[in-house]
Amino acid sequence: MKLEEFQNPDDLTRASDEELTELAENLRRVIIQTVSENGGHLASNLGVVELTIALLKAFDLEEDRILFDVGHQCYPFKLLTGRKDRFSTLRQWQGISGFPRADESPYDLFSSGHASSALSAALGLARARDLQHGSGHVVAVVGDGALTGGMCYEALNDAGSSKTRLILILNDNGMSISGNVGALSQYLTFLRTSKGWIHTKKTIGRMLQGLPIGGEWLYRHFSNFKDHIRNIFVHDTFFSSLGFRYFGPIDGHNIRAMTRILNRAKQLDEPVMIHAMTQKGRGYAPAEDHPDRFHGIVPFYVENGEPKQASQASEFGPTAAQYLLHGAETDPRLTVVTAAMTEGTGFGVFQSRFPDRLFDVGITEEHAVTMAAGLAKGGMKPVVAIYDTFLQRGFDQLVEDIGLQDLPVVFLLDRAGLSASDGATHHGVFGLSYLAPIPNFEIFCPATVSEMLKVLEYALKQEHPVAIRYPKQELVCQTRTDDPADVHRWQTVIGGRDCVIIAAGSALQLGEKAVERLKQWNVDCGLVHAGCIKPLDRDALHAVSAQNIPYYTLEEHSLIGGFGSQVAAWCVEHDVRPPARLFGIPDRFIAHGDREALLKDAGLDAGTIAEAIQKDLKRKTV
Numbered sequence: 001m002k003l004e005e006f007q008n009p010d011d012l013t014r015a016s017d018e019e020l021t022e023l024a025e026n027l028r029r030v031i032i033q034t035v036s037e038n039g040g041h042l043a044s045n046l047g048v049v050e051l052t053i054a055l056l057k058a059f060d061l062e063e064d065r066i067l068f069d070v071g072h073q074c075y076p077f078k079l080l081t082g083r084k085d086r087f088s089t090l091r092q093w094q095g096i097s098g099f100p101r102a103d104e105s106p107y108d109l110f111s112s113g114h115a116s117s118a119l120s121a122a123l124g125l126a127r128a129r130d131l132q133h134g135s136g137h138v139v140a141v142v143g144d145g146a147l148t149g150g151m152c153y154e155a156l157n158d159a160g161s162s163k164t165r166l167i168l169i170l171n172d173n174g175m176s177i178s179g180n181v182g183a184l185s186q187y188l189t190f191l192r193t194s195k196g197w198i199h200t201k202k203t204i205g206r207m208l209q210g211l212p213i214g215g216e217w218l219y220r221h222f223s224n225f226k227d228h229i230r231n232i233f234v235h236d237t238f239f240s241s242l243g244f245r246y247f248g249p250i251d252g253h254n255i256r257a258m259t260r261i262l263n264r265a266k267q268l269d270e271p272v273m274i275h276a277m278t279q280k281g282r283g284y285a286p287a288e289d290h291p292d293r294f295h296g297i298v299p300f301y302v303e304n305g306e307p308k309q310a311s312q313a314s315e316f317g318p319t320a321a322q323y324l325l326h327g328a329e330t331d332p333r334l335t336v337v338t339a340a341m342t343e344g345t346g347f348g349v350f351q352s353r354f355p356d357r358l359f360d361v362g363i364t365e366e367h368a369v370t371m372a373a374g375l376a377k378g379g380m381k382p383v384v385a386i387y388d389t390f391l392q393r394g395f396d397q398l399v400e401d402i403g404l405q406d407l408p409v410v411f412l413l414d415r416a417g418l419s420a421s422d423g424a425t426h427h428g429v430f431g432l433s434y435l436a437p438i439p440n441f442e443i444f445c446p447a448t449v450s451e452m453l454k455v456l457e458y459a460l461k462q463e464h465p466v467a468i469r470y471p472k473q474e475l476v477c478q479t480r481t482d483d484p485a486d487v488h489r490w491q492t493v494i495g496g497r498d499c500v501i502i503a504a505g506s507a508l509q510l511g512e513k514a515v516e517r518l519k520q521w522n523v524d525c526g527l528v529h530a531g532c533i534k535p536l537d538r539d540a541l542h543a544v545s546a547q548n549i550p551y552y553t554l555e556e557h558s559l560i561g562g563f564g565s566q567v568a569a570w571c572v573e574h575d576v577r578p579p580a581r582l583f584g585i586p587d588r589f590i591a592h593g594d595r596e597a598l599l600k601d602a603g604l605d606a607g608t609i610a611e612a613i614q615k616d617l618k619r620k621t622v
Contacts, residue, residue: 244270
């Protein structure tokens with residue numbers, strides 16, 4: 001069956017094995033082609049093609065509910081649920097999202113983008129069904145990496161102890177973004193590599209295929225039967241002890257076997273766990289060989305998997321990693337903690353050199369924060385490298401275990417600001433809102449890589465927590481030529497007679513462009529770079545206010561609880577003239593798309609900022 005011939009999931013129930021195999025090949029071809037042009041999550045989606053076909057073949061989406069944890073593996077599902085004609089718009093401005101989005105399709109039942117939430121949501125849906133005397137099935141598809149998250153264990157324990165009817169599919173590809181870690185990963189490895197089962201399966205298979213008459217027929221029937229005898233050789237205790245009926249390991253690329261086991265699970269009135277083994281990157285050799293590199297990928301050449309355009313901008317994370325690598329050579333106390341983001345934050349090189357001093361704890365941000373607190377209490381110098389949007393999952397730990405105890409932990413928050421094509425779940429626009437209220441924290445937003453290194457040098461010498469927020473890549477500014485000797489002091493980078501913009505961190509480039517646009521309209525606007533957000537540079541605020549010209553704050557962050565609101569609150573409290581206007585992310589979630597489109601949508605492009613300031617100045621002169 002060709003994808004263009006596919007109309008709706010009902011077609012799958014009538015298709016032959018050969019047609020389903022052809023459909024799987026078509027799905028992979030479209031996914032590879034689209035991601036090569038738009039970028040996106042490739043390896044994980046290639047690994048769940050057959051699993052997705054089996055899901056849609058076994059379940060009725062009009063009555064049953066399917067949830068994908070994280071959403072890295074939702075592309076085949078989108079293609080098969082009415083979005084194949086729009087799939088070319090994947091991750092583009094006003095196109096379809098790279099993650100499940102409830103406002104995009106009724107089949108995307110639950111919006112997701114962060115890990116470990118699907119099972120809890122599925123349990124809620126199952127209980128809602130039971131309370132309303134419904135009959136549909138609820139299915140949660142969870143990756144083995146996401147299953148390292150503590151929230152999954154809470155849901156497993158709750159679902160198993162209550163015996164609520166639901167189906168958990170463990171998509172086990174042996175690898176999360178930075179490789180799976182911990183006891184659960186080792187346990188899953190034990191299950192899928194049980195010597196007794198593998199040896200018996202291979203021996204019987206070879207024997208049957210070697211029969212001169214009827215061997216192939218018998219082998220096919222053995223393949224269908226072998227999952228029923230698996231439990232003779234593979235004994236699960238972990239999931240069954242939690243109250244789940246365990247089936248597996250099952251070949252997740254065998255559509256017939258997966259459909260059969262799903263239909264069997266539907267007959268059971270209890271929580272069921274199906275352990276499906278899949279191969280990340282399946283069907284595309286470069287992704288099979290390097291699944292980590294093809295997890296999240298920029299546009300690339302299909303022929304060889306190489307990026308179409310290499311970035312020329314400096315990256316904050318790898319630069320910070322190199323700096324800490326040199327520091328660790330002489331300071332044995334220096335350690336790094338990350339949560340399944342070793343490569344994403346640029347710390348692979350540190351792990352290679354000091355594998356015993358980099359702790360990748362898996363998708364467990366809460367644990368990462370408190371474990372770092374323990375390291376600090378034990379006399380080490382921990383640096384937590386994590387994405388800004390993911391650290392928000394550890395807010396209580398930041399308050400209770402870091403701030404309250406005033407522990408010297410350095411937080412390197414990557415991907416601060418708009419995250420372009422990944423969309424609402426991945427924009428790092430709430431970091432200041434949740435960090436600034438915590439006592440004892442200092443917060444910095446460097447605009448350049450060199451400034452970040454000076455702040456990092458300062459932070460490592462402190463006896464209290466320090467957070468450093470930065471975007472993935474340096475946004476090149478034309479006017480910034482030096483970094484402050486005192487990291488707490490703001491810098492006037494452009495003088496102005498008519499007004500002033502105070503730009504926080506990476507917003508310096510936005511401010512520079514707005515100043516240039518205002519210059520074309522004969523408005524002489526100054527520009528101040530605020531690299532230190534907490535504490536505020538009170539001397540600089542007094543100096544700007546004393547000029548008796550309008551001044552404005554600018555940030556790539558939520559206006560509520562952001563830099564501008566902190567400046568305004570301080571000015572009111574200390575009887576200092578407040579900003580004339582605050583520029584930042586409005587009180588709504590920002591979609592996905594290219595950076596320029598997102599800035600314009602948020603009112604942070606140079607034209608919108610300059611026009612608003614010009615109108616404000618005209619009103620003040622009337």
